[in-house]
Amino acid sequence: RTAAPLSCSSKHSTKEKHLVLLRDGRTLIGFLRSIDQFANLVFHQTVERIHVGKKFGDIPRGIFIVRGENVVLLGEIDMDKPCDTVLQQVSIEEILEEQRLQQQAKQETEKAKVTALKDRGLSIPKADNLDEY
């Protein structure tokens, strides 16, 4: 109910990292430098964090300007709180590899599902095709 990130602690916005989740599923972490009424964001020293299972990797991205409509949620990261030790940080290459594998696996299952359905004479339209109708 409150715009706490902006109203309260944006005073401390100097070293407060923010985390934003985008509509395409990406997670960006960085210093929120600017925001406007559309929730367009300017992120500084952004890092894209990819999570695969229990592992995550940070890809430094520099400066991000995010269009407001793509923001799902935005939150402040409390740097003082102890980080989750469950997650394990790995190198970029590794996480990308992991992600690729994950995507691959997902695609395969999807494909199998579609084939199975097709065999049974059913077809479920994929989400990305829906807009065409």
Add this chain to the structure above:
Amino acid sequence: SFHFLMTSPFNCTLEKEEGLVEEEDEIDQFNDDTFGDGAIDDDWQEEHKRLAELEERKNDGLGGLGLGGLGMGGMGGGDSSTVQLPPPASRERGGGDLAESLAMLILGADPAIASVGGPAGPGDRSTGLPPPPSMPQQHHHPSQLPSHHHLTPSGLPPGPLHPSLLSYQQHQHLLRRGGAPMQQMNSHNIWENNMGFGPVSVTPGLITQMEDSPLMSIIKEVGLPNRPPPVMSEDGRDFSERAPPPRSSSPVIGSPPVRAVPIGTPPKQPMSHIHHPTAVHVRAPVHHQHRYPPSFPERISPNTLLNMANSPLCRPPFPAGVGPVLSQIQRAQMLNSQVAGFPRGCQGPPLLPGGGGFRPFFGQPPPHRMGPHHNHVPCPIIRHNTTHLHPQHRRMLTQRMQSRGGYRGGRVGDWRSRDPYSNLMTQREKEWVAKIQMMQLQSTDPYLDDYYYQNYFEKMEKRQERDRDGVRKEHTTKLITPQVAKLEHTYRPVQFAGSLGKLTVSSVNNPRKMIDTVVTSRTDDEEKREKQVWNKRRQILYTVEKMYSLLLEVQDFEKRFMQTPEEQREALLEQHKTHTLQLYASLKEKEWDDRVSDEQCLLIMSVRKGKRLISRLIPFLPPLQAATVVMGIARNLHALAKKDKQDQALCWLVEPVAVVISSLSSAALTDLLQELQGSEGQLSKVLQNKFGVTLLYLILSEGERMQSSDLNCQLMDDNRWTELVFSVTRELLNVPPSSLSPPLFTPPNLLSLFSRYVDRQRLELLQEKLQISALSR
């Protein structure tokens, strides 16, 4: 104490300064911080001296012009009271000169222009001296310049820049403009300086006034950039280093809150339900000893910062070119350096939610709705404009914040100095965005919109009450959810008295409402009737017009006849005859030649124009036809009389008719009288009309004349005349005097007429009634 002024070759005359004393009345009484307790400070004077000397040293080469400028400065004058004068003078003028200054702004990237157009500001006090650079524009100068004149930064960090050092001129600026109402609302931080000048306080009233004009709001927000100093070509001195050329547009590019109110709001935005968190009237509990570095306002124009950055005091004089735009980074850096270097020992923890710039004091006291203060730190961040949080909620938030803030306290200063990119958004901007977001949460019915929130806190309250037995009341604050007043923002266009039309500020929020369109729906019947009436009238007028054209032809015949040559006269005569016939034809009855169509007659005579037409027409008709026309008139007179009540246009007919009557035969005359009398009651109506009476008299008089003059008069051949006269007299006697209209004239022989037919008694009565006497002629 200001001895250096006296010694300065460019001393301003005291008279001029005293002249400003009168304007003391115009001092903004609310401006306590400039003129009140915190205003005058001995230290300040010393600082002033010191700076002046510094300037003098620096500007030796300039021949002390700088000093002259100093001399001109508001410091001028023997007593501190006169110090206050320039600001009010400038301020008062500033208000009036707003338009002017803006015009100059737009024009004046060129210092030359500015110098030419420089109004007689307080700076014109110097006699014979070209006004010092910053002087003429003083009162237009925005409040942007931090007025830190402190030369020996005590406790200031050796940052990459020396923003704290300003040219003395710029400092002058600020002093002078101490009370400018145009000053930005949030600019109070500027005045946080050792001089002890507090921020300018602007009364709410003033603010609303200011907010009236969108222009003012912009200025308030943005402030006015510096006016360029006049370039003294004759001296070869370039004062451009003192202040950068003004920008013609908003100096802050790309930031959202350029306007105090969102675009498109009606001029007077009722923001009653929104508290402005920013301090309106600020008192600076400044401790002079502390020598705070100037806190930056939440918004500083790049120009301002640029000035600071490029202050001549920290650079060799006359830097080559000073770009007007300061990058965000530089600004942020400056802010950071400022903030970081803030000496501890001020009230409250150094890390304060006071925004990008440090404020050693806080804005308006926190709302009463807030819970008890923790750590004696008021929480200005909780804005009452944004949301109506439950007090518990608010308390939780603040607690959370403070705990976090407290933890961070030790490290922040350090961090801030390291992060050059912080504070890219000013506090104001953040608030603005938050406000927009919060405004969407405002609801007129919280129980409808936020049911669970309300219930949750209600339950919590109950729980608290239960636990505490309601002893400590302060904790069981009830949430009184103020509902946003359902204000009616109907836009009523402003209309000045006596002007045509309305002044409209067209915007998204108010559609143009310049024309009052009122639908007057008339029923069909009404409309039909109206139409019919109009059509008929038009028809009549048309006929009359046609007849007029004929008549005019006839009238002009004689003239033309004279002019045409002999051969064509015949033809013209023929033409004339035709015309006349036509005229008559239009009047007469379709089949009968000797009778005028009643219908036509009525129609034509119902219009004033028609009556006039007839009166002009009759003389041109041949006698017989004229007689029939008169007959027709007499016949229809009763009907016409009614219509003629108002303007008595029938009276025009008197003359031509009289002429006609006099040429009537007795029989015709009798007929005429008969026609006039017509049916029962007709005569009475006729008598009500002036013309009617006159006509009657004419007839009677003619009859009398006939009788008395012509012995062979056939008038008495039959009884018609007698009878008619009898009935007339009867009628005349019977008719009430009120309804008897006085005639245009009374023929003299009426008495003798009546005396023939009525007895003495009646005669006397008649005499009385009609006011005819034997002597009347």
